[in-house]
Amino acid sequence: MKIFVFFLLLFFSCGPDVPKFDENRAFGHLLTQCDFGPRNPGSEGYYACLDFMVKEFEKYADEVIIQEFSYKDPRIRKKTHELTNVIARFNPNAELQTMISCHWDTRPVADMEDNREDRNQPIIGANDGASGVAVILELARILGENSPQIGVNLVMFDGEDMGIPGENETYCQGSRYFAKYPPIPLPYEAINLDMVGDKQLHLPIEKYSLEFNPELVRYLWKRADDLGLDAFDMTPQYAIYDDHVPLYQIAGIPAIDLIDFKYPNPYANFWHTMDDTPENCSAESLGQVGRLMVDYIYYRENQNW
Numbered sequence: 001m002k003i004f005v006f007f008l009l010l011f012f013s014c015g016p017d018v019p020k021f022d023e024n025r026a027f028g029h030l031l032t033q034c035d036f037g038p039r040n041p042g043s044e045g046y047y048a049c050l051d052f053m054v055k056e057f058e059k060y061a062d063e064v065i066i067q068e069f070s071y072k073d074p075r076i077r078k079k080t081h082e083l084t085n086v087i088a089r090f091n092p093n094a095e096l097q098t099m100i101s102c103h104w105d106t107r108p109v110a111d112m113e114d115n116r117e118d119r120n121q122p123i124i125g126a127n128d129g130a131s132g133v134a135v136i137l138e139l140a141r142i143l144g145e146n147s148p149q150i151g152v153n154l155v156m157f158d159g160e161d162m163g164i165p166g167e168n169e170t171y172c173q174g175s176r177y178f179a180k181y182p183p184i185p186l187p188y189e190a191i192n193l194d195m196v197g198d199k200q201l202h203l204p205i206e207k208y209s210l211e212f213n214p215e216l217v218r219y220l221w222k223r224a225d226d227l228g229l230d231a232f233d234m235t236p237q238y239a240i241y242d243d244h245v246p247l248y249q250i251a252g253i254p255a256i257d258l259i260d261f262k263y264p265n266p267y268a269n270f271w272h273t274m275d276d277t278p279e280n281c282s283a284e285s286l287g288q289v290g291r292l293m294v295d296y297i298y299y300r301e302n303q304n305w
């Protein structure tokens with residue numbers, strides 16, 4: 001009887017096993033993307049990265065969907081960008097479907113640079129672009145090798161970062177198009193990852209997320225605490241207009257955003273500068289976010305949704 005109680009305790013204290021998120025493999029994906037060069041729409045790096053992501057998804061997913069669309073740039077008359085969202089589906093016939101997304105394009109201009117001459121240069125986007133993709137590609141491998149009980153949709157949005165500062169509607173083109181013309185049945189909820197590779201990762205609660213899906217926010221930050229993921233901070237700090245906003249406002253998907261907007265810290269900012277490079281990112285940071293996402297997929301499915 002005592003032994004039985006012991007095992008029962010052991011079972012409940014550890015919970016069911018979840019697969020291991022390989023942070024070094026994820027960081028390798030971040031480096032691969034940066035090696036392609038800047039990935040702003042139309043660039044050489046952009047097409048190389050698109051090809052790379054599709055091939056990775058095809059290795060593991062049950063279904064890969066390419067969603068192509070055009071976007072007219074309001075800054076340049078008659079300039080149209082041909083953009084592409086990429087979606088990988090796992091267990092697409094399950095009744096309960098969730099979604100984890102990020103943007104894969106990088107900003108065409110380093111407009112936050114102190115150095116004026118560099119402000120027209122495209123950024124390498126190690127954190128702002130490559131970090132979310134890196135986590136999601138490692139999740140694709142895990143999902144391919146460990147079939148989930150729920151349906152999981154991994155989504156790479158294009159055209160998030162071509163916007164004009166202060167004009168929200170010029171940002172998030174991929175999520176906007178996805179929300180208007182959903183290529184998959186609408187998921188139960190969605191988690192967007194953006195700027196999750198910062199070496200000094202600090203993830204407070206983003207305020208729109210708290211408004212759109214307070215239950216999921218509380219669940220994830222509490223779980224992060226249980227797992228000892230110290231980058232997560234339960235204080236709500238800033239509201240960022242990111243891909244979760246069109247998902248919620250246009251399609252009604254209760255979406256949240258995991259974002260570290262203070263890159264690297266409150267006193268310096270590499271955001272939209274030439275310093276957004278792999279040296280300022282780390283495998284450990286990708287690992288914290290990746291572990292939480294794996295836990296969300298495989299541990300939460302045993303709880304009551």
Ligand SMILES: [Zn+2]
Nearest residue numbers: 107128161272
């Ligand atoms: Zn950005």
